[in-house]
Amino acid sequence: MMKRLAAVVLGLVLACTAGKAAFAADTLADVKKKGVLVAGVKDSLPPFGYVDEKSREIVGYDVDIVKAIAKKLGVRVELKPVTSASRMPQLMEGNIDIIAATMTKNPERAKQIGFSHTYFATGQKFITKKGSVRSLKDLAGKKIGTAKGSTSEQNVKKAIPTATVLSFDDYPQAFLALQQGKVAAVTTDEAILAGILAKAPNKAKFEIPNVQISDEPYGLGMRKDDVKFIAFVNKTLLEMEKSGEARRIFEKWFGPSTAFHLKRNFKFKAD
Known part of the structure; x- marks a missing residue:
């Protein structure tokens, strides 16, 4: 009886694990199917993400970047406020599809989640x-x-x-x-x-x-095994670079003459 119970429990654990892996791997298809990309963004950190006083909507550099990705996907964006501490748990728990929230790429974080190419450097x-x-x-x-x-x-x-x-x-x-x-x-x-x-x-x-x-170096955060979605986001970022859209978004929020140009120089780093 105990062996049978242990086998059932183990089966449930494996099924749950497999379900999570499938969920992570199917984000690209899932976003297209539901017609919405749920993005975790800052809501009090200009110029990256903050609530505009007139529209009462969250706007900013990170917001425009993720909106461009959603447009390429042919879906709308749903913005969910996150903090530095909550953004990774929100992603890994499946509450958001992507993090666009001034998140630095480093080896420790890369063990837990996947990152896009560097889209901003400071x-x-x-x-x-x-x-x-x-x-x-x-x-x-x-x-x-x-x-x-x-x-x-x-x-x-x-x-x-x-x-x-x-x-x-x-x-x-x-x-x-x-x-x-x-x-x-x-x-x-x-x-x-x-x-x-x-x-x-x-x-x-x-x-x-x-x-x-x-x-x-900032990267957009996605679930670690989400290979197709990460590849799509990286391809979109490089296309934005080539078309000049990346530069237009950058200058919208940082201006045409800024010291940040020296570091950012409009290049998404393919790394």
Whole structure:
């Protein structure tokens, strides 16, 4: 009886595992069938993903990238807000089909999910009070704010071991802590910091010093074994590059004359 019960349980586990694998492998067909691509995006992080005050819709660079992919698929987009900490679990649990949420590609994450080609490149820096930081030494032993579940959280701990890292749900909350004097700096990717600072009413009091601690290549996240879907997304990104659509989207959100051009230079990196 016990052997029979164990066999039944094992069979259910294997069936469940097989079902998950099939689900992951069929995302491309499933999205076409249901007519909608569910994308996990940030909703408070300009210019990548945030709620527009007039339309009350989520807009941004990441949003336009994923909309272009949905258009190529011939389906509509459903946007679901995610945080740095929730985006991968949401994907792996099947609640979203793709992550378009300022996510850095790294070996640890690549063990759990699949990534597209790099579609944006930046580097991790800091927002500080103007004139307060000129090197990493100035942040030794200080409190530094960032977002939970981000590579920024890991990088700053390695770069400044003596600092106390305070992790918030998102970067705007971390910046609010800086404004209130609760932290000496906020750290994440330079492009995100620039977007936060651009929207700040008292931005003249703050700056982004030329202190960089990492390179941050962004990728669109998909389920790891989703080979067909990943291939489709990569093909679409390269077609966008060739047609000039990638450049148009980039300039829409970052302008034709920006320092980010030096790093991004409109090239989706096939890696």
